Amino acid sequence: MTWVKTDPESAAMAHILSSHSLNAAALEAHLALYRTIMFGESPLSRVEREAIAVAVSAANDCHY
């Protein structure tokens, strides 16, 4: 699943989150930022935000 060990308690999470579960504080901060910018109040619509996500991930050739 990943090249590094993960916290067994994170097994049910999306792989992107469990991948860095060994640093629980970073994982928590990551999730908070993600929720804020993708689902929080914003002049950008959900479609616009998801479109940026796709454009960046594609430009990075990031499959996940």
Place this chain on the structure above:
Amino acid sequence: MVHHGAALVRESGDEALAEAVASGRTDELEGRLRALIAYAVKLTRFPETMAEPDVARLREAGLDDRAIVDANQVVAYFNYVNRVADGLGVELEQDWPEELRAERAYWASVPGAALPWLELEQMRELDRIAVEEHGLTLERMMENAGRSLAELARRLLGGRVAGRSIAVLAGRGGNGGGGLVAARHLTNAGADVAVVLARTEGLAPVTRDQLQILRSMGVAPGDPPAHADLVVDALLGYSQAGPPREDVARLIEWTHGRRVVSLDLPSGILHEPHVTAEATLTLAAPKRILLDVAGMLYLADVSIPAAAYERLGVAWPPPFATSAIVRIR
């Protein structure tokens, strides 16, 4: 990409829009979204080109400063999270369909299946058309090939070649000439380049000219070095696809266990001994002979016009929209 591609289709209900966004085809988008995607892709791919007018273009599209900040945060977050995924080897969850989990081709990569894989006979004909009907001389194509080869070597070494040791193994034909062009660019870029010739006599005229340029720069051919961070294999091209001669075979054996990037095809392919390349940079079109070869496969533009492929009778969806070097496998 897969996760948010699915989310974008879900939120927008528009697959064509999602496809245009994923391919960076901003010309198919309108208004705010067009400006946002252009900003996102430019900041991601070419951060060193960013300047104040990039933000002005977002304002012109009707975004206020709070919206611009939010857009920047989303771009920055996805660059962060993409590095997490690529740097820790995060794989898609098992519940995604197998074809989605296997497929990966978006930006500077083109799915190999979309391109024609030429027989060596077709490749010879394509080269003939380029030279005789378009006036693209061997020298012109060789310069493009060698420059792209130097660029791929730079990428494989992490983006910086200064102070790195690179051995360029050159045959006596056109493939060797391309390797010598790469040797020139890599030397100019500050790499410690060792040029090794399979044999010193019987060089093709263009290859001999390239060697002469290198000599004038103080780069003289010699023996294989004790150490090389990367080996450039430019020993044999597609027109020399038979079993390697003894002098070439010796150099091929020397590459074993080293990091190698091959020009056009791994030398000795389908024979013994042969080069095992970490990456191969094939020129102009993929060749069928490369279908089962291990390692990464890149395709480089040597500027052959679309009309030449048409004349050959093969469908040619232009693969170089995003880069002169694209990964095809």
